[in-house]
Amino acid sequence: MSESQRTNGREREREHEETESKQTEEEIEVCPECSGNLVNDAEHGETVCQECGLVVEEDEIDPGPEWRAFDSREQDQKSRVGAPTTNMMHDKGLSTNIGWQNKDAYGNSLSSRQREKMQRLRTWNERFRTRDSKERNLKQALGEIDRMASALGLPENVRETASVIYRRALEEDLLPGRSIEGVSTASLYAAARQAGTPRSLDEVNHVSRVDRMELTRTYRYIVQELNLEVQPANPKSYVPRFVSELGLSEEVERRSRELLDSAEGTEVISGKSPVGLAAAAIYAASLLTNEKVTQNEVSDVAEISEVTIRNRYHELLDVETNAAA
DNA sequence: ATGGTTTTTACTGCGTC
């Protein structure tokens, strides 16, 4: 708290100084000692007074294009650095590249043995580079999975399975054409369902950076491609969370489970959205226990329409009365 | 692509506070 404030203050100060020094640099082109002309000596990185030799600025960096060479003599002189770094490439262009010309450093052609060797080196270098890029990819994805998982309150083992799923997707080359975030989100969604602690598509969607369409599409895709076994979510697994979000008692939770239990295996359940069923069960249970919640409140936390709640809870209560009779 | 099923949207009427 106070730490960050202090650093902020320091930064502001530094910025201030910088702007100031920039101004003086621009305005005063004469030596502060003898008022002689200042000369910029880029080779040594100094600004020197021509008259008295006073060094005004030291350790400047010459950003000039040292890598450019216009003839072979200059190439020899200046070839000690590479191109400037760029963020456009995943590794900022810092990884090794082996030229395609079969020439040595002096421009002489290589012997056939040397040529073969270079070809092998190119192959291996390329392999390592792509492996590195996959590592980076994975790192980012895992970070994303972690972030979303904790936002959704999902336990450690779900993150584990999510990252396993993601690794498999990566190994099977499912990533090209899909975003890292999309696949991460889909992996997490699948993992949560497999672990029996499902989160609804809407909930996952809230914490993800990708839109719903992409999420469902990539989810379907990876489930199919990886042959993931993911059975429909059990409505009961949503109940405790929704109940607590609504601030209802355990009694309501128990009744909700009972309603869902008695409806299990009937056509009332099959094909219906588990979230809708859970919401309806909770609403019905809240009526039975005289703990008032409105359909609107339930629909809010479950992110399901009130209409669906109405339809479902009638069916649930019908099953209950029929079973009793 | 298509058709069947489920869910959502939008609108309406009724009763209560």
Place this chain on the structure above:
DNA sequence: GACGCGGTAAAAACCAT
């Protein structure tokens, strides 16, 4: 009059084929 609730029709989304 606002709110909760029920119902309906049509649109949209979803899913298997």
